[in-house]
Amino acid sequence: MKSSTAQYVMGIDFGSTTSKTVILDRAGNMVASAIAHKGSVSNDGAMVSMAEALQQAGITEADIARAVSTGYGRRMLDIADKSYTEITCHARGAVHLVPDARLVIDIGGQDSKVIAVDANGLVSQFAMNDRCAAGTGKFLEALARAVQVPLEEMGPMAMTAVEHLSISNMCATFAETEVVALLAEGKRKHDVLGAVHAAIASRTLGLIARVGKREPVVMTGGVAKNVAAVHHLEQVLGMKLRIPPDPQIAGALGAALFALDEITSPDHADEEDRVDTEMAAARCGTPTCTAKKPLPANVHPLHGPALH
Amino acid sequence: MSRDAIFSAFEHAAEQPLESARAWKQAHGTPVVGSFPMHFPGELAHAAGCLPVILQESQEPITVGHGMIYPFYCGYTRSVVDQACKGDYDFLDAIMFGDHCVQVLGAADVVRAKLPNTRVHFYQLISSMSDPWSLGRARETFLLLREGLEEMIGHPIADDAIHASIQLFNQNRALLRRLYDLRRAGTANITAKQMQLAVKSSMVMDKASHNALLQQLLDELESSSDRQQRGVRVYLSGHFCQAPKLGVLDLIEDCGGIVVDDDLYHGTRYISTDVSEQGDPISALAEWYLARNLKVPCPTRVDQNADWENYLLKAMENSNAQGMIVLMAKFCEPHMYYYPEIKEAFERHNMPHLLIETEHELTALEGLRTRIESFLEVVKRQANAQARRVAA
Numbered sequence: 001m002k003s004s005t006a007q008y009v010m011g012i013d014f015g016s017t018t019s020k021t022v023i024l025d026r027a028g029n030m031v032a033s034a035i036a037h038k039g040s041v042s043n044d045g046a047m048v049s050m051a052e053a054l055q056q057a058g059i060t061e062a063d064i065a066r067a068v069s070t071g072y073g074r075r076m077l078d079i080a081d082k083s084y085t086e087i088t089c090h091a092r093g094a095v096h097l098v099p100d101a102r103l104v105i106d107i108g109g110q111d112s113k114v115i116a117v118d119a120n121g122l123v124s125q126f127a128m129n130d131r132c133a134a135g136t137g138k139f140l141e142a143l144a145r146a147v148q149v150p151l152e153e154m155g156p157m158a159m160t161a162v163e164h165l166s167i168s169n170m171c172a173t174f175a176e177t178e179v180v181a182l183l184a185e186g187k188r189k190h191d192v193l194g195a196v197h198a199a200i201a202s203r204t205l206g207l208i209a210r211v212g213k214r215e216p217v218v219m220t221g222g223v224a225k226n227v228a229a230v231h232h233l234e235q236v237l238g239m240k241l242r243i244p245p246d247p248q249i250a251g252a253l254g255a256a257l258f259a260l261d262e263i264t265s266p267d268h269a270d271e272e273d274r275v276d277t278e279m280a281a282a283r284c285g286t287p288t289c290t291a292k293k294p295l296p297a298n299v300h301p302l303h304g305p306a307l308h
Numbered sequence: 309m310s311r312d313a314i315f316s317a318f319e320h321a322a323e324q325p326l327e328s329a330r331a332w333k334q335a336h337g338t339p340v341v342g343s344f345p346m347h348f349p350g351e352l353a354h355a356a357g358c359l360p361v362i363l364q365e366s367q368e369p370i371t372v373g374h375g376m377i378y379p380f381y382c383g384y385t386r387s388v389v390d391q392a393c394k395g396d397y398d399f400l401d402a403i404m405f406g407d408h409c410v411q412v413l414g415a416a417d418v419v420r421a422k423l424p425n426t427r428v429h430f431y432q433l434i435s436s437m438s439d440p441w442s443l444g445r446a447r448e449t450f451l452l453l454r455e456g457l458e459e460m461i462g463h464p465i466a467d468d469a470i471h472a473s474i475q476l477f478n479q480n481r482a483l484l485r486r487l488y489d490l491r492r493a494g495t496a497n498i499t500a501k502q503m504q505l506a507v508k509s510s511m512v513m514d515k516a517s518h519n520a521l522l523q524q525l526l527d528e529l530e531s532s533s534d535r536q537q538r539g540v541r542v543y544l545s546g547h548f549c550q551a552p553k554l555g556v557l558d559l560i561e562d563c564g565g566i567v568v569d570d571d572l573y574h575g576t577r578y579i580s581t582d583v584s585e586q587g588d589p590i591s592a593l594a595e596w597y598l599a600r601n602l603k604v605p606c607p608t609r610v611d612q613n614a615d616w617e618n619y620l621l622k623a624m625e626n627s628n629a630q631g632m633i634v635l636m637a638k639f640c641e642p643h644m645y646y647y648p649e650i651k652e653a654f655e656r657h658n659m660p661h662l663l664i665e666t667e668h669e670l671t672a673l674e675g676l677r678t679r680i681e682s683f684l685e686v687v688k689r690q691a692n693a694q695a696r697r698v699a700a
Binding site: 072084085086087088110111120122123124125126128 | 674675678679681682683685686689690693
């Protein structure tokens with residue numbers, strides 16, 4: 001059980017393809033970070049990344065004062081006191097890593113996000129792909145299978161493209177068909193992969209147009225580690241991207257920072273919770289009530305769904 | 309009846325509109341006239357002794373209709389065509405179609421072809437609303453509608469009957485507006501779903517029965533005061549024809565939004581304007597047609613005196629809303645034309661808004677949840693930061 005006097009906070013980004021965990025001490029120093037790949041919205045993945053991070057830090061769950069979750073499976077984690085969306089957490093994490101950031105591009109496994117950040121470091125606008133997976137990590141995974149190249153080798157191989165080819169940037173399924181057609185025409189894998197990464201950049205540019213181009217631009221998420229994706233994005237934007245050393249953990253870091261707020265600035269955190277509490281109480285017994293389960297009589301938690 | 313029982317009655321009619329209308333016809337022997345949404349004056353059909361029913365988008369998957377209409381038409385038109393192809397409209401005695409957009413025109417053609425034995429009356433209302441001849445042209449169209457209905461029932465419709473129907477419909481609009489007033493003021497916690505059910509059921513139920521239920525509901529709500537809700541106050545805009553999916557409305561509230569007002573067709577757009585109960589009823593209906601576009605501007609009409617984005621900004625202020633969620637039916641051309649102006653105006657006024665494109669086939673809501681939650685987090689955090697700056 002977590003204790004409010006414990007010395008650490010945890011942020012968990014329960015993503016669609018990977019789970020990331022970051023642990024901070026009370027001074028905001030990162031003491032551990034872990035990434036686990038366990039398939040789609042995998043509870044095992046989240047558990048593995050949390051266990052690994054705890055092990056790295058040399059602590060146990062009892063040493064965690066607050067935990068905040070984010071990502072696709074954010075509401076599935078019992079350990080989390082609270083959850084925020086990945087938009088809010090990636091922006092928070094990215095601004096922490098690059099304090100003057102004004103635009104955050106996050107390309108994750110399931111979705112792509114472009115987030116505009118104001119001078120106070122708060123999200124002012126965002127755009128996100130809806131149902132279409134084009135331009136996401138899934139898009140790259142599907143095309144890696146089509147060209148039979150390991151995912152991590154795709155970027156470097158695409159950087160050696162010579163011939164300029166073009167594929168659809170509108171639909172992952174159509175793009176896969178086009179890739180197969182290009183290979184059947186005898187085109188080199190390197191050149192086909194160059195076109196694939198150019199398509200991702202083109203798709204992301206569409207999202208950027210919805211919130212407005214501004215700089216500096218920070219890129220987070222797993223695709224930020226792909227050299228060809230970064231190269232093509234820089235080409236279409238006409239500017240350099242800032243890539244944090246470990247771009248995949250930005251969301252988990254943001255979540256951990258929110259957890260840290262809760263123990264270092266409880267006034268601000270409480271202010272937001274009061275809004276949530278009143279609203280949740282007013283809904284009890286109505287169709288929109290989000291109460292999940294009754295609490296044991298001796299438990300008086302401060303945050304999250306346990307309010308009920 | 310209790311509040312819950314009344315909303316259940318609304319839900320039954322709203323969610324099964326054709327079954328509900330068929331049952332009414334069987335019980336009362338009343339002819340049923342189906343119409344497209346937007347501008348059809350149900351008062352005329354009611355005065356003709358018919359039950360006017362605004363045809364709704366069905367929740368059923370579109371199957372046989374796919375072969376009759378393009379996939380890039382909006383969900384409403386595709387669903388209407390699908391329902392016609394499946395024989396769902398066979399019990400209707402007549403259908404009144406207006407030409408509100410290209411897609412509706414296409415749907416009307418298919419329905420007419422698929423229902424050769426059903427009386428289909430097509431009317432074309434003037435879309436230029438502020439010209440010197442606009443009123444006269446609107447009156448001519450409504451006269452033709454009246455004649456079409458008279459031909460169907462085989463006798464003239466008396467002016468007195470139209471006046472009585474106008475009065476009944478005005479009462480219905482006024483009762484629904486009172487419901488909106490209670491929600492806006494925060495004295496009655498009416499969910500977005502409940503509000504839609506109240507308005508949508510009005511479009512398909514017998515008006516006198518609906519008025520009786522509304523009156524009971526208001527008596528109960530006005531005699532008590534619900535606990536004030538806390539959360540992000542949200543204004544909903546868009547959806548001029550079909551009702552937004554209830555799952556989307558529930559999701560907005562589940563994420564922490566409180567819907568306080570809207571300009572939806574299944575909302576204030578439908579009930580905004582009353583018809584004069586004096587003088588020539590057809591002229592009164594023509595005046596209503598022009599006036600309601602000034603009350604809640606419609607992007608399918610052209611009016612020099614109407615400005616949708618300014619209307620929305622003002623409406624947000626009046627309802628003390630903190631953010632607007634725009635619900636745009638996918639492929640709705642009139643909405644797509646106007647949206648850039650709304651976006652620009654809202655950004656200029658630093659007013660948060662979120663665009664959600666909706667589809668008939670919308671089933672997976674998880675991605676949508678992230679966008680809505682993020683939007684509400686943005687509104688909340690920006691508002692809190694502003695409050696702290698002011699306090700400092």
